[in-house]
Amino acid sequence: MVTADPTAPMLQMHGIVKTFPGARALDGVDLEVRPGEVHCLLGQNGAGKSTLIKVLAGAHQPNEGTILVDGEPITITDPVTALGYGIATMYQELDVVDGLSVAENIYLGHELARAGFTQRRSLTRRTRELLERLGHGDLSPHAEVGNLSAAGKQIVSMARALSHDARVIVMDEPSAVLDSGEVENLFRVVRELTSQGVAIIYISHRLEEIREIGDRITVLKDGSTVATNLEVADTPTAELIRLMTGKAVDNTFPELPGVPAGAEPLLEVENLELADTFSDVSFTVREGEVVGLAGLVGAGRSEILETIYGARRATGGTVRVGGSPLRTGSVPRAVRAGIGLCPEERKSQGLILDEAVYRNITLPSFDRFASGGFLNESAERAAAEEQVVALDVRPTDVDRTVRTLSGGNQQKAILGRWLVQGCRVLLLDEPTRGVDVGARAEIYALIRSLADAGAAVVVVSSEIEEVLGLADRVLVVSEGRIVHEGPSSSIDEHGVLDLVMEGSAA
Amino acid sequence: MSGQQETGQAVSETEQTAPEQAPDETSSGHGGGRSALLQGSMGRNAGLVLALLALGAVGYITAGDRFLNVDNFMTIFRAAAVIGVLSIGMTFVITGGGIDLSVGSVMGLSTVWASTLATQTMAEDTHWIVMVLTALAVGTAAGLVNGVLIAYGKVVAFIATLAMMVAARGLAEMISNRRTQIVEVDGFLDFFRADVLGVPVLVWMFALVAVVGWVLLNRTTFGRRTVAVGGNPEAARLAGIKVQRHTMYLYGLAGFTAGIAAVMMLARTTAGTSTNGLYYELDAIAAVVVGGTLLAGGRGTIVGTVFGVLIFSILRNVFTQNNMSISAQAVAQGVIIVVAVLLQQQFAERSKRKA
Incomplete structure (x- = not known):
């Protein structure tokens, strides 16, 4: 499967443009992936990484630009075509079915069947082979996926990509759900895959990870490529941050003033x-x-x-x-x-996503803005606005649904909640x-x-x-x-x- | 506004504030907030008004003055009143993320219990209000049993209320021996069958329950809690809201409205039987959903529910006026439910995209 010239790009994207009504999500993106490399895609939220992945996965069609596989221009019309060209995508929220077994998940959508009957034995055998290729022969093909850890589910997802003879696997923040030990294991699997000639497009916020696993880097900013094919080994972190943010960042942590003695x-x-x-x-x-x-x-x-x-x-x-x-x-x-808690899962534990920002801010305290059970929404809104200003939540409109805020601003809203409460x-x-x-x-x-x-x-x-x-x-x-x-x-x-x-x- | 948002859920929903979208964000800045929400709900209500007018037009074209006269409208409202009161209670349960399949049966049980010989004798001896209190107590108690099972027993709402639906119906049959119990307390009948300002008391009761329901949902801490619990129970719990207790109250409230509906049913039919309220839970759920309350919880509209109730009542009236079969009516009802839900999904999709 490895092309004759190992440095010849396997996948190329040139000048990809993708517009949505009212927004230009991708504005000329170039990407070039060689067989067997880990190509890191860097960029802040909103830089266009996820749109780019979706173009590759066939979920979006680009308005302009060309995609080439082995030098041949191709058109990816839907996810099935993408898989046909050997491009598989592992989304952050893994698309596995909890109630099915490992083997059933891997062959989901292209079941091994004859005349409608599943061929259980060859299913098990081929699943074992795939898992062994990933260095996970220990995982049982019959295990129910719902009982696996996030790391286990990732292995299943990767095995599924391999079952489609994937030559490029896109991994969207695969380490976000893993602890350090599991990340090490993920890297082992990634190395296993690249040694077999499979290319990985690796997306992560964690620069130190990219340093450890990546070969080359492409940086996106505001929907376009600002730097491409940087060698990981030759690019200092400060330079990467400068490219991603457009400004130099040296010390992100505030000074520690020290706790006063009599506290x-x-x-x-x-x-x-x-x-x-x-x-x-x-x-x-x-x-x-x-x-x-x-x-x-x-x-x-x-x-x-x-x-x-x-x-x-x-x-x-x-x-x-x-x-x-x-x-x-x-x-x-x-x-x-x-006491106030900002929970680990902001969206599922912290917020009522379809409610207004001010209602999320006053969620623990709206009782205090009521008399005899009747709410005083203008007082409520005023209290929320005060926090929005104090914490610099953007946009400042407290009537927006909280779903539309970025992660950082959602987090500020939750912090503001506890400040209203006086925690x-x-x-x-x-x-x-x-x-x-x-x-x-x-x-x-x-x-x-x-x-x-x-x-x-x-x-x-x-x-x-x-x-x-x-x-x-x-x-x-x-x-x-x-x-x-x-x-x-x-x-x-x-x-x-x-x-x-x-x-x-x- | 952004395609990334629309499709970005699997990857990141946080791409909103990306610089490239900044101009768009300001343009929809006003639209994104309260005004858009208002537009949204007004848009939905406008759709419901349109549906009502269309039905009315069909009624007028096919039945003429038989349809378009005050008496007929009072008939429509009177028919709508009982289901209407049940639907208000149902709106709270569904907004709070639940479902109550038992309200029809509980209402039936309440009519039976409030019209037993013993209750009626006591009412004759003291005051007819005894019958009302009995119906309310029975309904509320049954609702609270649902609530305790669901909130503290962790029984799935669908199952707990399904069990109550079957059991309450059975209990009603046992109490009444499957006989029809005629209401003979004149004070009760005189009061509830009267007209005030030309409008039947039953219709006034529906209007009152709807107004109180609207205030409760939109202006009180109880309503806010309901939306919070339905929108994200875990977030509500971690914000210090007593989710279990509130869930119990919601089913208690649904039971209470079933009790009110039972009083109205007794007045309208002058009889308590175990078959009272058969399938009413389905009509109530249909009215709530057609009105625009999210079946998944977290968003509810009393105004929408009232419209939903009226749409079905007018539909029934138009069919009856034209001597069309109950079966054809049922088919039309089914079609309306599906169309309404499809439209709702379109709205949800669009508002999400806008967001």
């Missing part, structure tokens, strides 16, 4: 325990302090936040807010005590997930300014760099236990990883 403890957690998840969790957060919880996905960090917040019922331990004990196990009680303890679970590079710095600055204004903040993030850069103090969580506690200056990324890996190996 009162606002949140005190003592021996908190949730059976089978975490135990013996104790820490204190003072006013003006940001405490970060670092660790792997599944280490129990989100659960710790949710238990403090009362969304899960603790099996032991105590929580005190501003000195007075909080009976855990009830969200309304926690909210009344002044002094903020629990932030993955506050920058799905937020693009430019907006991240804003969120960081915002979190810092909330702390400076006297809030006690707990941040959970899978990005160790983020925890270290943002927090005054860092707790490393591994296997449901705190294995390290200290100022963020006392430990570096390697140190955290060492602790985490040690813990999970034990």
Whole structure:
């Protein structure tokens, strides 16, 4: 399958233009992919990456431009044609069917059947072969996909691409749903694939990943290619950020002013325990302090936040807010005590997407804008507008549906929700997930300014760099236990990883 | 406004604020907010008004003055009143992300319980209000049982209310021995069968329930909670809203409106029987959905529901005026439901694209 000349591009896109009513999503994109390479596609949200993928996948037809496979111009009219040319796409939200087995998922849509009867034996055999090609012979073809982790589902999705004899696999932020260990495994599989001549178009926000796995980079900005075929090895990160944002970014984290000596403890957690998840969790957060919880996905960090917040019922331990004990196990009680949570899954846990921004901001507090059960919407709107201005949420129209806001602005709206409520303890679970590079710095600055204004903040993030850069103090969580506690200056990324890996190996 | 938004869900819904779309964003800046929402709901209501007018025109063309006269309109409204009250309760349940298949049966049970010999004797001895209170209590209690099962027992609403639908009907048969219980309390009949200002009391009751329902849904914390719970129960829970308790209240409310409908049914037919309200739940759901309330929850409209109820009542009236069969009526009803839902999806699609 590998072409004779290994540097001859297998897939080329030239001058691709795609317009939508009122918007020019792609405005002259060039891309060139060689067999067996990992070609990274970089760009901020809105740069046109997803539209480009959809053009490749056959979901959109470009208005202008040419696509060539092996030097021959082709037209991709629909997803089936795309697969016919060997172009397979792995979307971020994996399109697997939970109720079917691994094998059934892989051959979904092109079932091995004779006269309408599925051929179970050859299905199993060929599934095994595909899984072995991916280095995952351990995965049973009969396992139900719904029981697999996100990482497992990705393997299924990749095997499906291979089952179509894919020569290019587009991976849209495949690492977003994985923890560090799983990411390593993903990279192993990617290397396996490229050594077989399969090209990967790899999309990620995480520059360090691209450094590790990528061969060449194409950068998109505002719908057009601003740089293409950069060698990963020769391109410094600062240059990439400059290309993506159009401006130089050096230090994205705000200065840590240090917590004043006499600061009162606002949140005190003592021996908190949730059976089978975490135990013996104790820490204190003072006013003006940001405490970060670092660790792997599944280490129990989100659960710790949710238990403090009362969304899960603790099996032991105590929580005190501003000195007075909080009976855990009830969200309304926690909210009344002044705790606010920005949940990990912003869209599914945080927002009512089709409701107006102001109603999302006042979701926990609209009772206060009512008398005798009757709402005073103008007061509500005014309170929301105040936060929109204070937090610089854009656009500023609070009557817009929150769905139309970008990730960063949605996150600000949720933060604003707790400020309206007057919370002094903020629990932030993955506050920058799905937020693009430019907006991240804003969120960081915002979190810092909330702390400076006297809030006690707990941040959970899978990005160790983020925890270290943002927090005054860092707790490393591994296997449901705190294995390290200290100022963020006392430990570096390697140190955290060492602790985490040690813990999970034990 | 952006194609990326329209199709971007699998990848990222956050591409909105991309610089290239900035000019477009400002142009739709006004449209994107409250005014557009208003336009949207007015657009939907305009569609419903149009459908009503079209039906009216058909009525006038085919039946002439027999259709277009005050008495006939009162007949239409009186017929609409009972289903109408049930539909208001149903609007809350559906907006809150649920469904209630039991309201017809619960209404039937309430009519039977409120018209037993014992209840009527007691009413004769004291006051006819006893019958009303009985109907309301029975309806509300049945609704709360639904609510407890669904909110705290975690039984799927469809199943819990299906069980109630069957059981309430059975209980009504046991109590009434499948006999028709004639209402003989004159005070009750005199009150509810009267006209006020030329309009039947039953129609006034429907109007009152609709107005109270509208205020409750649109102007109170109860209504806001309903929309929040239906729009995203997890987000509502994590914002500190007591989702379970509110869900229970919603089914209690549906039961309460079934109780009111039972009183109206007793007045209209002057009899309590176990077959009262058969299939009314389906008519109520149809009216709510045709009116524009999202079956998935999170958005509800009382005005739409009232229109939905009227559309079906006028349809029935036009068919009756022209001596057409009940079966043809049923077919037309089915067609209307499907067309309404198809139009609704178009609207949803378009508003999403606009967003």
